[in-house]
Amino acid sequence: MSKYAERETITPASGERPCTWLDRTAQQLIRHAARHAPQALSERLEEEWLADLAARAGALARLRLAIGCRWAAQVIAHEQGASALAGAAAGGHKVMSTYLQFGSTPGPRRGVVFILIAGLHVVLICGFAAGLSHSMVTSIPPTIIGRFLPEAPPPPLPPPLPRVTLVTPRPIDFVPPEVLLPPTGENTITLPSHAPPAATPPAVPTPVTRVPGGPGKGFPNTDDFYPPSAIRLGESGIAAVNVCVADNGALSADPTIAQSSGSARLDAGALKLARAGSGHYRATTENGRPVRSCYTFRVNFRLRD
């Protein structure tokens, strides 16, 4: 045992106050671990581990370190024993040949780990089984007894409605009121004394040659007013537009739809076309003289292939 290891309590290097019982336990664990290490390494490991224990901050961390050292001592002892056997078998060469197997895990350690894992599984399985059975017992509902309830009586019918008799109204005899006129003495009418107008011969109607108007030269193209939305929807049709045209070919009133095409979009397009054509209408002529007139023309919106 090293001279320093004989001290009862080691003060942590971090300057924190030692947690007396935890630190004492940790040091006892390390001393105990060192005693289980191979004889040649026991003193060295004890001092080394105590120094590392003092460097560790936190009482719980120190305790964990000590527990790990206990495990390390067991592993080192196992490896030393195995290497001694290997050394004896190899005639003493490479005494620590086992240490070269850096990745090797000692058999007992592996066995202990396996037993621990298996035990943990058994405990978990038992716990689950017990927990499930308990919940199953408590989740069984009490016996349910069915009972037929008497059928409720139907609600009483509403009272019958009073019988209604239709009465045909009697025709009303209209008696015109009696009008009392002031007495005039004689039942005669006196006409003012006007000279009778001279009889004029009836006018002879003259024949009028009327040529109805319509879209004229320079009138816009129908396709330019085909609404794009109607084209996308594949709508086509004929709208009849009523226009009033002055003698100069311009519109004298706002055009209206005389007959719908069946599509509001096409009707709107036809009205736009009619308004745009103002000034390009052919006025109706009477005896060759253009006059103001109203007429209807048709706008045919037809989809082309």
Add this chain to the structure above:
Amino acid sequence: MSLQTLKVLEAFLEEPTEQLSGADVQKRSGLASGTLYPILLRLESAGWFTSRWEAIDPVSAGRPRRRLYRLTSSGLARASEVFASFGRGVLA
């Protein structure tokens, strides 16, 4: 070579000439003491490490001496060879 051994070597390779105690290596590698100390002893026995006591008087210092480990030149070469073959991404 186990992953834990590689972690110990990596802790030393950060500064190959540095001397580290077991507590230092544990801090760098994050290994538990039960795993770390056997590895240190194995590597020392195999000649990868050399160790010595810290040059202090424990009584006057008020604490035990630390055991300081250092990579040997052959250990450094072999450790570098191992990491070159594995690639350092192994421990990431």
